[in-house]
Amino acid sequence: DRDLAFMLERSPVLEFLVIMGSQTGVRLRLVSQSLRCLQLGYTYLEDIDVVDAPRLERLFQLGDFRQSELTAPSIKNCSSKIKIGRAPNLRVLGYLRPGEQELGITNTVIVVTMPNLICISAVSINNNANL
Numbered sequence: 001d002r003d004l005a006f007m008l009e010r011s012p013v014l015e016f017l018v019i020m021g022s023q024t025g026v027r028l029r030l031v032s033q034s035l036r037c038l039q040l041g042y043t044y045l046e047d048i049d050v051v052d053a054p055r056l057e058r059l060f061q062l063g064d065f066r067q068s069e070l071t072a073p074s075i076k077n078c079s080s081k082i083k084i085g086r087a088p089n090l091r092v093l094g095y096l097r098p099g100e101q102e103l104g105i106t107n108t109v110i111v112v113t114m115p116n117l118i119c120i121s122a123v124s125i126n127n128n129a130n131l
Helices: 002-009
Strands: 016-020 026-031 037-043 045-052 058-064 080-086 092-094 101-105
């Protein structure tokens, strides 16, 4: 916990943080003016508190250590907490499993878009440009 906080405090230009394969409980208090993406993969997540991350756009978790056959039953039944404080640019909050995460949101509006909405853009290229 302190190591992650120490690293974030001393990384003023860090934009992408990926935490993979942590078998100990990850507890993260996120205060960062530069971080844009936080990705957790196959971790045992206890809680994340996004206190102040004005540039954070994406926060998602891929896989969960609790689903492993090697995980103790006491850990498998625990839920993690994700609290969103100040993250005005948050656009993606994903791969959360019902019953496994407890989500708290304050001072942040998250707009849900239609997943089956397809947007197609047409681009016109002028090949007759004089160089």
